[in-house]
Every structure is written in C-alpha cells, then in structure tokens.
Amino acid sequence: MASTAEDLDREQKLEGIGCARKRKEDPRFIQGKGYYVDDVQLPGTLFGAVVRSPYAHARIKSINKDKAMALPGVKAVLTAEDLKPLKLHWMPTLAGDVQAVLADEKVCFQYQEIAMVIADDRYIAADGVDLVEVEYEPLPALVDPHKAMDADAPVIREDLVGKDEAGQGKRVHNNHIFRWEVGDKAGTDKVFDGAEVTVKQAMVNPRVHPCPLETCGCVASFDKARGDLTVYMTSQAPHVIRTVVSLLSGLPESKIRIISPDIGGGFGNKVGVYPGYVVAIVASIVLGRPVKWIESRIDNLSTTAFARDYHMVGELAADKNGRIKGLRVNVLADHGAFNAHAQPTKWPAGLFSICTGSYDIPTAHVQVDGVYTNKAPGGVAYRCSFRVTEAVHLIERMIDILALKLGIDKAEIRLRNFIQPEQFPYNSALGWQYDSGNYPAALKKVMEAVDYAGLRKEQEEKRKRGELMGIGICTFTEIVGAGPSKACDVLGVGMFDSCEIRVHPTGSAIARMGTISQGQGHQTTYAQIIATELGLPSEVIQVEEGDTSTAPYGLGTYGSRSTPVGGAATAVAARKIRDKARNIAAHLLEVSPDDLDWDIDRFKVKGVPGQEKTMKEIAWAAYNNVPPGMEMGLEAVEYYDPPNFTYPFGAYVCVLDIDRYTGETKVRRFYALDDCGTRINPMIIEGQIHGGLTEAFAVAMGQLLSFDEDGNIQGNSLMDYFLPTAVETPHWETDYTVTPSPHHPLGAKGVAESPHVGGIPCFTNGVNDAFSHLGVTHIDMPHTAFSVWKTLHELGLDKRP
Amino acid sequence: MQVKLEKTFPIDAPAAAAWRVLQDIKAVAECMPGAQITEQMDDSHYKGQVKLRVGPASATFNGELEVKSLDAAEKKMEMFGKGSDTSGASAATMNLTARVRDSGDGKCELVGVSDVTVSGKMASFGGRMMNQVSDQILKQFGDNFTKRVLALGEGAAAQQAAADVAKQPKEINALALMWGVLVGFFKSLFGGGKSK
Numbered sequence: 001m002a003s004t005a006e007d008l009d010r011e012q013k014l015e016g017i018g019c020a021r022k023r024k025e026d027p028r029f030i031q032g033k034g035y036y037v038d039d040v041q042l043p044g045t046l047f048g049a050v051v052r053s054p055y056a057h058a059r060i061k062s063i064n065k066d067k068a069m070a071l072p073g074v075k076a077v078l079t080a081e082d083l084k085p086l087k088l089h090w091m092p093t094l095a096g097d098v099q100a101v102l103a104d105e106k107v108c109f110q111y112q113e114i115a116m117v118i119a120d121d122r123y124i125a126a127d128g129v130d131l132v133e134v135e136y137e138p139l140p141a142l143v144d145p146h147k148a149m150d151a152d153a154p155v156i157r158e159d160l161v162g163k164d165e166a167g168q169g170k171r172v173h174n175n176h177i178f179r180w181e182v183g184d185k186a187g188t189d190k191v192f193d194g195a196e197v198t199v200k201q202a203m204v205n206p207r208v209h210p211c212p213l214e215t216c217g218c219v220a221s222f223d224k225a226r227g228d229l230t231v232y233m234t235s236q237a238p239h240v241i242r243t244v245v246s247l248l249s250g251l252p253e254s255k256i257r258i259i260s261p262d263i264g265g266g267f268g269n270k271v272g273v274y275p276g277y278v279v280a281i282v283a284s285i286v287l288g289r290p291v292k293w294i295e296s297r298i299d300n301l302s303t304t305a306f307a308r309d310y311h312m313v314g315e316l317a318a319d320k321n322g323r324i325k326g327l328r329v330n331v332l333a334d335h336g337a338f339n340a341h342a343q344p345t346k347w348p349a350g351l352f353s354i355c356t357g358s359y360d361i362p363t364a365h366v367q368v369d370g371v372y373t374n375k376a377p378g379g380v381a382y383r384c385s386f387r388v389t390e391a392v393h394l395i396e397r398m399i400d401i402l403a404l405k406l407g408i409d410k411a412e413i414r415l416r417n418f419i420q421p422e423q424f425p426y427n428s429a430l431g432w433q434y435d436s437g438n439y440p441a442a443l444k445k446v447m448e449a450v451d452y453a454g455l456r457k458e459q460e461e462k463r464k465r466g467e468l469m470g471i472g473i474c475t476f477t478e479i480v481g482a483g484p485s486k487a488c489d490v491l492g493v494g495m496f497d498s499c500e501i502r503v504h505p506t507g508s509a510i511a512r513m514g515t516i517s518q519g520q521g522h523q524t525t526y527a528q529i530i531a532t533e534l535g536l537p538s539e540v541i542q543v544e545e546g547d548t549s550t551a552p553y554g555l556g557t558y559g560s561r562s563t564p565v566g567g568a569a570t571a572v573a574a575r576k577i578r579d580k581a582r583n584i585a586a587h588l589l590e591v592s593p594d595d596l597d598w599d600i601d602r603f604k605v606k607g608v609p610g611q612e613k614t615m616k617e618i619a620w621a622a623y624n625n626v627p628p629g630m631e632m633g634l635e636a637v638e639y640y641d642p643p644n645f646t647y648p649f650g651a652y653v654c655v656l657d658i659d660r661y662t663g664e665t666k667v668r669r670f671y672a673l674d675d676c677g678t679r680i681n682p683m684i685i686e687g688q689i690h691g692g693l694t695e696a697f698a699v700a701m702g703q704l705l706s707f708d709e710d711g712n713i714q715g716n717s718l719m720d721y722f723l724p725t726a727v728e729t730p731h732w733e734t735d736y737t738v739t740p741s742p743h744h745p746l747g748a749k750g751v752a753e754s755p756h757v758g759g760i761p762c763f764t765n766g767v768n769d770a771f772s773h774l775g776v777t778h779i780d781m782p783h784t785a786f787s788v789w790k791t792l793h794e795l796g797l798d799k800r801p
Numbered sequence: 802m803q804v805k806l807e808k809t810f811p812i813d814a815p816a817a818a819a820w821r822v823l824q825d826i827k828a829v830a831e832c833m834p835g836a837q838i839t840e841q842m843d844d845s846h847y848k849g850q851v852k853l854r855v856g857p858a859s860a861t862f863n864g865e866l867e868v869k870s871l872d873a874a875e876k877k878m879e880m881f882g883k884g885s886d887t888s889g890a891s892a893a894t895m896n897l898t899a900r901v902r903d904s905g906d907g908k909c910e911l912v913g914v915s916d917v918t919v920s921g922k923m924a925s926f927g928g929r930m931m932n933q934v935s936d937q938i939l940k941q942f943g944d945n946f947t948k949r950v951l952a953l954g955e956g957a958a959a960q961q962a963a964a965d966v967a968k969q970p971k972e973i974n975a976l977a978l979m980w981g982v983l984v985g986f987f988k989s990l991f992g993g994g995k996s997k
Contacts, residue, residue, distance in 0.1 A: 052890065053921075054885060054890055054891050054892045054920045054921025054922065054923075054924075055892065055920050055921070056920070110920065110921070110925075129890075130860070130886075130890075136885070136892070138892075138920075298922075298925070302925070708802040708924065709802075709803075710802065710803075710918065710920055710924075711920075712802055712919075712920050712921070712924035712925055713925050714802075714924075714925060715925075716925050717925075
C-alpha cells in the first residue's frame with residue numbers, strides 16, 4: 001500500500017489497475033491507421049463473391065457456370081459438387097449439427113450460399129455472380145417456429161430424416177432439434193398448484209443481428225511451395241478457428257496460421273465459422289493464390305449469425321406479499337435451418353438457466369425446445385453471455401408483471417425478493433453458484449440518485465393530465481467468463497484462457513494473449529494488470545493478440561470472458577514472474593527470499609531501509625546474474641481454468657415520455673449502476689457501458705429481422721435496420737459499486753455486456769410502465785413509434801380531445 | 802411477398818378489337834414494359850424475358866409463360882408466369898386474369914387482376930415499394946394495351962397509336978418507374994389520389 005507521497009507518485013507512474021489511462025489503440029484508429037482484414041493486400045490476390053438463393057426453401061435443379069467461366073478474369077466457380085470430393089460441402093457446427101458450406105441439392109434459407117465465383121478483382125467476381133445460372137424448384141417455406149412441429153410442416157432437413165437426434169439429444173419431429181430441461185419439474189408444478197398468486201406471460205425476444213460496422217471476411221493464402229496456410233480473418237476466436245480448419249482440411253495445426261488483425265466490432269457476429277471462410281480457403285488451396293472474401297452489408301445481415309429469436313412463456317408463483325415461490329419457463333427457440341448456435345458445446349440453450357435472476361427463488365423449472373425453420377442459422381450471443389439477455393429479459397419482465405398484479409411498487413417487489421448479501425456464495429435453484437453481490441445496496445443507491453419517489457409522484461400527476469410517462473427498472477445479474485472446463489468446452493477444448501509474458505533485459509515486456517480485442521481496449525487494460533503485478537510502467541508493456549503463430553492457445557473473446565479468464569491468466573502469469581524475481585532479488589541482495597517485501601515496483605529487505613532492488617534492475621540481472629541452478633530469462637505462461645463463472649450485476653432506471661399522438665418515445669433519463677467487481681480502467685469501463693447501453697437501446701427500440709410468409713428477409717440493409725447514431729441515442733449516466741469476485745485473482749468480473757443485457761429490459765419495462773395504469777400487461781419490443789402508436793390507437797389515446 | 806392488384810382500363814374501341822389483341826399472347830406480353838416473348842414451346846407455353854435498366858446497370862429476367870385459359874364467350878384470358886434474373890438473385894411469379902368488358906357505344910374496358918409474388922433481393926430490398934411499382938407497371942401495361950387496340954382502328958389516332966407501339970422501349974427503365982412512383986406518392990399526399 002502506498003503510504004507516503006513518494007510511494008503514491010511511484011504507484012501513479014505505473015498507470016496500473018484503477019488508472020483511467022487513455023487507450024493505447026486509439027491513436028492509430030483516430031488517424032485511420034487501423035489494419036483490418038480488408039486492408040490486407042497480398043500480391044496476386046483473387047476475390048471471391050457468393051451466389052445466393054432468392055428462395056427460402058427450394059430444390060436446386062441445375063447450376064450452369066459456363067457463362068460465368070467464359071467471363072474474362074473469372075478463375076473458378078466453386079459449387080457443392082466441387083467441394084464434395086474434398087468432403088467439404090458440409091461442415092460441423094459448434095452445436096453438434098452440420099451445415100451446408102455450399103447448398104447441396106437444396107436451399108434451406110434465403111440468401112443461402114450456392115456458389116463462389118473467384119476472379120481477378122471484385123468487380124469481375126460480382127459480374128460473374130450474375131452469370132451463374134441456377135434453376136430452382138421452390139418448396140413451401142416454414143417461417144413461423146410455432147408451426148415447425150405441425151404434422152404437415154415442410155421438412156427442412158432431409159439429411160436428418162429418420163434420425164432421432166441432431167447432436168443435442170433426442171428429437172421428436174423432423175424439424176425438432178432438441179429439448180433441454182433443467183430444474184425440478186414436479187416440485188415446481190406443486191408450488192404453482194398451491195400458490196396464492198400466479199402470473200403468466202408470453203413474450204418474444206425477436207430475431208436481431210449484432211451488425212458490427214466491419215462485416216465478416218477473410219484473406220486465405222495457401223503457399224504451395226511451403227505447404228502452409230495463412231488466413232487473415234475477422235474472428236473473435238482465432239485459435240478455435242485454427243483447430244476447426246485443421247480438422248476440416250487435414251492440414252496439421254502447425255501448418256496453419258490464423259491472424260485476426262484489428263477487428264471493427266464483433267458482438268458475437270464473428271465467433272462462428274462461415275461458409276465464406278471455408279470456400280475462400282479451399283479456393284486458395286486449389287488455385288495456389290491468396291483469395292479474399294468480404295461480406296456486403298446485406299450478406300452480413302442476412303446470413304452470418306443472427307441473435308435471439310426466443311419465444312418464451314414465463315410464469316411466477318408468489319405469495320400475497322409478492323415473495324416469489326417458483327418460476328416456470330417454456331421456450332421455443334428458432335435456430336434457423338442449421339443448428340449453428342454459438343455455445344459451449346454441452347449447452348443447447350447456453351446459460352439461459354440464469355433466468356432466476358437476482359432473486360431468491362426456491363424452485364424453478366425451464367424447458368427449451370429448439371426447432372428448424374427456413375431462416376439463416378446462428379443464434380449468437382449478441383453482446384452478452386450465451387442466452388443471458390433472453391434470460392434476464394424474461395425474469396425482469398415477469399417480476400414487473402407480478403408487481404402489477406399485486407399492486408406492489410416495482411422497486412419494492414425487487415427489494416423483497418433479492419438474494420441478500422449474506423447469502424453469497426448463493427446456489428440458485430437451477431444449479432449456478434453466484435460468487436458475490438450486494439443487490440439491495442445497488443438498487444437503493446440508484447433510487448436515491450434519481451429520486452425514485454419523486455419520479456413516481458410526477459408520473460401520478462402526469463397520468464391525471466393524460467400524459468404518458470414510464471419508469472423502467474432492471475436489477476439484473478449476468479453470468480460471464482465462460483468458463484470452468486468442467487462445465488464448458490468448445491468442440492472438446494476446455495474454455496480456459498492464456499497469457500504469456502516476457503520481460504526484456506531493460507525492463508520492458510511483451511504479453512501475448514489467447515483473447516482478441518474487437519474494440520474492448522485489451523492492449524490498454526492487460527498492460528495495466530501487468531504494471532500493477534510486476535511494478536513495470538504500463539507504457540513499456542506491449543500486448544499482442546490474434547496471431548495463432550505467436551499467441552498461446554486461447555478460446556477468444558466473447559461472453560465477457562476476457563477480464564474474467566484472460567485477465568486472470570495475466571495476473572497469474574505476472575505473479576509467476578514476480579516469484580522468480582523475488583528469488584533473483586534475494587540472490588542480488590544476499591538475503592533469503594522470505595526476508596523480502598514487495599513494494600509497488602521493487603523488493604525491499606525487511607527492516608533495512610535502502611536495501612532494495614527494482615524490477616528494472618532484477619530484469620537486467622535475469623539475463624546475466626541469476627542464482628546458481630536457476631535458468632536465465634524472466635518469462636511465464638499461464639493457462640487459466642476459472643474455478644467458476646463470474647456474476648456481474650447492476651441496477652438501472654430509465655425515465656421516458658411517450659407522445660400520445662405519434663407513439664414517439666423520448667428517453668429522458670437513463671441511470672446505470674454497474675458492479676463488475678474490481679475496476680481495472682474506469683474510463684474503458686464507462687466507454688463499454690455507453691456502447692452496451694446504446695446497443696440495448698437499439699434492440700429495445702428498433703432492431704428487428706423480420707420475414708414475410710415466404711421466408712423473404714425484410715429490412716436487411718441499413719435503410720431499415722436500426723443502428724442508433726448520436727442523433728437518437730439518449731444521454732447515459734453511469735455509477736458503480738464494487739463487490740469483488742472472491743475467486744478471481746484480481747476480483748474482477750467483466751463488464752462490457754452487462755449494459756446490453758440489463759439495458760434492454762429496462763427500456764421495455766419503461767415503455768410497459770407508461771401503459772400499466774391502462775390495463776396493459778405486456779408489449780413486445782421493438783418499441784418503434786409505429787408499435788407504440790398501435791397500442792395508443794387500440795386504447796383510443798391517439799385521438800385529440 | 803405477394804401483391805394483389807386489380808385495375809380497369811377504359812378503351813375507346815369496340816370489345817371485339819380488344820379481344821383480338823388479348824388473344825395474341827406475343828402482343829400481350831410485349832405490353833408489359835421491357836418484356837418480350839423469345840420462344841413459343843407449344844400452344845400455351847412460351848419462353849420470354851424482361852429487361853430492366855437502372856441507370857447504367859441492366860439485368861435480364863428469364864421466364865416462362867403459360868396461358869391457362871382463353872374463354873371467347875367471356876373474353877377472358879388467364880395466364881401464369883414465372884421468372885428469375887439470370888443469377889437467381891431475385892425471382893417472381895405472376896397470375897394474371899384479363900377480361901374485356903363491353904361498355905356499349907363501341908367502347909370497352911380491360912379488367913386486369915393480378916397477384917405477383919417476389920422473392921430474393923427484390924423482395925428484401927424493394928418490399929415496401931412493391932405495391933407502387935406494380936401499380937406503375939400495370940398502368941404502363943394498360944396504356945400499351947390500349948394503344949395496340951386503337952392501332953387496329955382507322956384514322957390519325959390509330960396511326961399515332963401504331964407509331965407509339967413501335968416506339969415502345971425494349972426495357973423497363975427503373976429510374977423512370979421510380980419517378981412515376983414518386984409522382985403518384987406526392988399526388989396522394991396532396992389529395993390528388995384516391996387513397997388518403
């Protein structure tokens with residue numbers, strides 16, 4: 001601990017944990033000097049463009065490439081037939097299913113990949129796409145997941161006919177993928193049968209898309225002379241991709257190098273393996289030249305990785321005082337045409353069973369049925385841990401609905417049901433062990449900050465005047481940092497993460513990570529952890545990620561796992577180095593290691609002022625003067641397997657006003673208190689919260705991928721798809737409490753997804769609250785002006801007096 | 802997505818003349834802006850194409866046309882068409898029923914009922930415009946049809962109509978079509994149209 005002004009000064013110079021240090025990444029980004037996949041220019045690069053299906057469901061009768069091949073500059077046109085001899089026309093998914101790389105005799109969703117045209121430049125490739133002639137026989141499309149298991153529903157996956165499982169347990173219908181159950185069914189039914197009060201509500205988390213500003217893409221380069229493959233790729237998990245590419249191609253992993261350069265936003269969209277990547281790689285191997293494939297915006301929104309599409313029915317049983325006794329949830333999950341759900345392999349509904357939320361609910365049961373429809377595959381965690389947004393949405397809506405039924409204030413009912421601080425570690429009814437939290441303190445702090453009582457009074461007065469004002473509350477708990485390898489794996493690889501640190505002789509260092517930043521500021525944050533742990537200034541600590549040939553194996557960045565898992569690996573690796581440094585210092589000072597105290601950036605001999613060695617001095621000695629029997633150098637690597645998930649939480653309140661005549665919703669105030677445990681860089685945390693809240697606002701108020709009855713996707717361009725800009729985005733107020741995670745080396749929990757997860761139900765609760773005195777129980781998002789106006793119109797409120 | 806349209810075109814010519822044109826499938830097809838019959842397969846099946854131009858870019862839709870019935874007593878023709886652009890990025894099908902109704906005084910009306918289903922880029926991208934665009938296309942179809950009927954008559958008006966038929970553009974000009982849609986939209990805003 002810093003005790004004197006001199007100590008404080010030394011500590012501040014390190015810019016370690018807790019410092020609002022400016023992001024090291026930003027100078028290159030604000031100068032337009034980022035290096036993204038599409039910036040990669042290798043000599044002799046060819047360009048691939050994809051031929052896509054206009055139909056959601058059709059048989060392919062013929063594909064004629066002749067005209068395309070005749071176009072000067074076209075080098076190849078690859079179809080499923082060409083991939084068949086390589087057994088690459090289908091590929092495994094992360095969810096135990098298989099997916100057509102290029103449509104094999106049949107298309108199952110609109111815009112499905114049929115062929116790739118490889119040409120000298122992008123323009124020729126695009127012209128070539130227009131010349132590939134595909135003859136289709138349209139089939140009836142299945143769009144509504146509620147009709148998927150009807151007796152007469154069209155069969156989407158003919159390859160699975162007669163199979164009673166699709167990689168995720170038993171299935172009961174041709175369009176059924178899995179049934180997943182957790183909790184005590186009989187016990188829950190009993191609680192409901194004897195309950196004083198029950199509420200039940202159907203709700204939809206509609207199909208949306210993360211829509212990162214940079215679309216997906218890759219440059220695949222196979223060197224025929226060396227026999228090695230390099231792929232620059234927009235990937236949130238480069239090592240996993242390397243393993244998958246090796247398994248698919250038969251090339252040894254040591255001959256494959258995946259590089260994720262700067263990534264322009266991921267939000268889950270860049271976790272999966274997409275057909276475009278696979279075909280570009282095959283094309284490069286076949287043609288012996290680099291092949292670049294970059295998605296258009298329409299391709300991105302239509303085909304690579306949607307999120308959500310959860311059709312949920314929630315039920316709560318409670319006593320008259322609003323104390324919850326049981327939770328029952330039934331979910332119909334629309335997974336599209338192939339089950340390419342991004343998930344730890346054994347979790348078909350991700351971590352959805354966190355749906356008991358921040359509340360002490362003694363009994364619960366959840367059932368999720370996954371079904372196929374004629375829509376694009378995916379189901380990624382859009383700025384959240386796997387299916388946690390859906391879970392939080394469900395419980396946060398249900399508790400409001402219960403409050404409404406009982407006439408209890410919506411803040412009060414939460415305070416009556418919170419898991420209390422002394423109950424941690426808390427074992428939930430659905431099997432999770434929450435690490436730490438103080439929910440009542442967080443909510444009370446927010447209520448005071450926004451003058452909650454005053455807001456309710458204002459609302460009451462406005463209601464008397466016929467004005468609509470809503471107050472939304474959300475007190476969420478996330479489950480992030482996947483995950484303990486005993487619970488989580490991806491294709492058999494445990495979900496640890498890694499860090500390798502090398503301290504150079506002059507006291508600077510490089511850290512290489514298994515994670516990969518897509519804008520989270522890893523280069524800044526990880527350096528701060530090392531600075532504090534090793535006493536070296538963060539300014540001289542270089543952080544590298546994304547190159548599988550240099551970085552240690554890691555599972556990548558998604559599900560808020562970088563700080564909980566990668567950050568923990570960093571701290572532990574640094575501590576290994578510090579232990580070695582202690583021995584070197586003891587050798588230099590000719591004392592026993594036990595006689596040394598660590599003090600910010602140096603080891604001091606206990607009780608002997610002035611007898612000390614700084615880390616900088618120790619680093620130098622590590623390369624020329626180590627104790628006998630010790631190897632030279634100062635480096636360490638850590639593969640960190642977390643003992644548990646981390647459970648960040650927060651309390652949010654939004655205040656909004658609705659225009660009765662236009663349905664326009666104005667968010668007047670949004671107050672977000674987050675508790676992510678130990679805070680490493682408060683400025684980055686605040687930026688992440690702003691970003692997450694903005695994406696929550698996007699989902700709650702406008703984002704939607706809709707389909708017509710034939711399975712044609714509607715609104716798959718930025719003309720329709722809502723990406724909020726500074727014009728629409730409300731002003732955010734942020735606050736925090738600190739409840740460290742007891743099992744994380746630094747006490748940190750992860751933060752960037754909390755605002756998305758907690759923000760969405762906060763907006764929805766706010767809009768619903770505005771109508772709650774008018775007999776309205778639930779309105780589904782997105783709360784566009786049109787949607788809100790429809791409610792106003794039904795209530796007859798849009799008529800001017 | 803599906804669009805259903807019904808439209809009536811008054812024609813200043815006898816019903817018999819209009820019925821004559823309506824039975825000439827090649828002529829009827831060419832009343833569709835940009836459409837052309839390229840091959841007759843048998844009595845009731847044809848192959849054809851529609852050329853579409855948007856600024857400097859052009860696309861060709863290939864398709865098939867089937868005449869499902871020709872009812873001389875009712876002066877009614879039913880046909881079914883389907884097509885897709887060569888790459889298959891967009892596709893469309895159409896059921897069209899056209900009937901000539903005698904309105905007396907040597908005049909008649911062409912009553913067209915169509916439902917059009919589109920998929921692919923056209924459905925995703927142009928979905929919201931489909932009604933207006935189809936309306937414009939049908940309007941041009943009606944104009945062209947009327948001219949062909951008038952051209953069968955005699956006198957200066959017939960000669961003018963025949964000349965107009967000859968000048969009919971060989972591709973749909975999407976920008977001109979959009980202009981038509983926009984004009985229609987503004988007219989409806991300022992109370993010029995039927996819809997409010």
